[in-house]
Amino acid sequence: MNKSVTKVTNYVLLFALVLSLIASGFASKAVQAAGLTITGSGGWNETAYVQWSPVSNAVGYNVYVKPASASDSQYQQLDTELIRKYPSYWRADAVGLAAGNYVMKVEAKLSGGSTESAVTNTLAVAAHDRSGFAFSSSSQYGTGSGAYNDNGTLKSGAQVIYVTSETAQTVALDVKVNSSGGKQTGVGLAAIMALRQKGYDTTPLAVRFIGKVTDDDMSGQLNSSGYLQVKGKSNYSEMNITLEGIGNDAYAYGWGILLRYTGNVEVRNLGIMLFPDDGISLDTGNVNVWVHHNDIFYGTAGGDADQAKGDGSTDMKKGSTYLTVSYNHYWDSGKAALVGFDESAEFFATFHHNWFDHSDSRHPRIRTGSIHIYNNFFDGISKYAVGVTTGSSAFVESNYFRHAKKPMMSSLQGSDALQAEGTFSGEDGGMIKAYNNAVVDAESLIYANSNAGTAAANATSFDAYLASSRSETVPSSYKALVGGTAYNNFDTLKDTGVNAANIDSVSSVEQVVSAKAGRLGGGDFTWSFNDAVDDASSSLNAPLMTAIRNYTTQLVSIGGNSSPSTPTPTPTPTPPTSTPTPTPPTPTPPTLTPTPTPTPGAAIVHNFTTDGTTSSFFNIQGNLSTSKGTVVYNGLTLTQCLKMESSTSIAFTTTTAQTLTLVLNTANGTKVKVDGTSYAMTNGIITVSLAPGAHTITKDDVTNLYYMKLE
Secondary structure, eight states, rough: HHHHHHHHHHHHHHHHHHHHHHHHHHHHHHHHHHTTTTEEEEEOEEEEEEEEEOOOTEEEEEEEEEEETTTGGGGGEEEEHHHHEEOOOOOEEEOOOSSSSEEEEEEEEEEETTEEEEEEEOOOEEEOOOSGGGGOOOSSSSOOOOOOOOSSBBTTTTTEEOOOOTTTTTTTTEESSSSTOOOEEEEHHHHHHHTTTEEEEEOOOEEEEEEETTTTTTTSSSOTTTTTEOOOOSEEEEEEEEEEETTOOEEEEOOOOOOOOSEEEEESOEEEESSSSSSSSESOEEEEEEEESSSEOOOOOOOOOOOBBBBBBBEEEEOOEEEEEEEOESOOOOOOOOOOOOOOOOEEEEEESSSSOOOOSSEEEEOOEEEEEEEEEEEEEEEEEEEEEETOOEEESSSEEEEEEEEETTTSSSSHHTTOSSSSTTTTBBEEEEOOOOOEEEEEOOOOOOOOTTTTTTTSSSSEEEETTOOOOOOTBBOOOTTTTTTOOOOSSOOOOGGGGOOOOGGGHHHHHHSSSSGGGOOOOOOOOOOHHHOOOOSSSHHHHHHHOOOOOOOOOOOOOOOOOOOOOOOOOOOSSSSSSOOOOOOOOOOOOOOOOOOSSSSEEEEEHHTTOOOOOOOEEEEEESSSOOEEEEEEEEEEEEEEOTTTTEEESSOOOOOEEEESSSSSTTTETTTTTTEETTTTEEEEEOOEEEEEEOOOOOEEEEEEOOO
């Protein structure tokens, strides 16, 4: 064929292909995304996220999410705090999603007033595994989902506050403080929790941590022992609180979490580093608590020789019951979990799908309680995995023990009796029912069972009773050697909150747990243990501790730096037809009415509740929030503020000498900079005399600006 004819034919084919793509909606989507590139996205448990490259002339970003099958009018805008900047990319996380398929939309607001946008592919969002005693029908509240419904969405009327390195001391929330519904504004996380302790306010509350929040950042927010304390008025008080990390890099760094007298509390998706004693302590009178998907690292060294790695990673005691600890990643913990301290009454807890990664002991170590332990990955355990004492009962099923020195032990019998010195301080023994576990390279494991033909059985001094089925009841003739307690068969008598059909096959436990335990995506901290050394070592891993102490966040800033808006609809691709589908008109976003340009001599007022960041006089850059509390000023109820952060600035020019009044909501002495000079507030007010000329208002301390006036 003639080459020129071939070239013409190729052009014709290319033109036809372009027309086909336009008809299918592909081309319009590509044009929309031309200036904004999504570099990563994904779905997780009730969460979806998107990452994108910075747009050079963007002044801010808005991000939206909707079900994949929903129309564009169903896009929901994310809180600006969920949008974060990193050195080479931006990221946003949508939380509180029910299981299903979603898409996320990123909209860059450009300096000229136009926008660029791009949409992710379909993101599959899974449900959290709500199993175990925290979800038992026998429990007081029936759930441990905190501020969330059991489908993953926020409960109706739920409140949300964001805690960052800058806001921990200034975050504000109105809390009911008496039976008539009167409210008081708590400023700082500790003050909010103290007001909630009064017991009048059970409004669902999600406390969202962003980035690395250190003990210094939490100054004044921790108790004398270094814990953020969430405390109810009395045993099992209804709290409906979720403490959660956002993304894969939220840390409680240098502090721990103490729950006391609480009911229905959830702790999830946090990295706990260098905690003072216990990482997460469920100490006294807690019920329906769910601790899951956390990365738990070393604590600070305690006074005892066996506390070089900190003390308890997740301890629970003194009447705490109906608890679930699941999908956590324990990084070389010294003592993973003490369960029961001085109890006299039976209590219930579940450990499932946890990754005990080269930790030493107490996985868990149990007194008195009835504990269900299933689908955990015991990965290089230098001392012992499960230990029972003081008449406790544990059902240990479908776990994978890889090089666990002593997988199961009962005080003063079996493997414990073979040691020169017992592990459990001479306490009476307990009973373990074991079923369908995989045990590889254990030093010692002694079973008893009712099958006389089993080779390793010992009917009097054993570590665990080996059941032939998960529903088998253990005969009362099998008892702890010291103390004489029989297994109480709680697993066949109580609602454990576990559907047997959802228990993973033991052959898949290593794969499932190592992929799903810990924070979203495994978190941002990486470390590789050396099995040849670390399996048997209980010593502190000095290089790992150095890496923990040297951890620095890559987070640059928080907030999309853009005001709320209605997203520009993204055309939905439609298959080509012989009759073109008409393009629907683009809805016009609602128009904000800016503060009018003042006449000479008139007062100039900017109310962030009504005006947002739109003004014909002030040039306002920064992030708005409606979750920082309410301020009443001159008869006005102010509910929206401008957050005074590092990225915040307000510029304006006066032509005459005027007085500037700023209305804020933080403590006396908190400062704001005007023209580079710091001014402290008194009773929420700062007043500054200004000469004619150009002026700027910027952050000194973190605070919230609700209203400003020039006169």
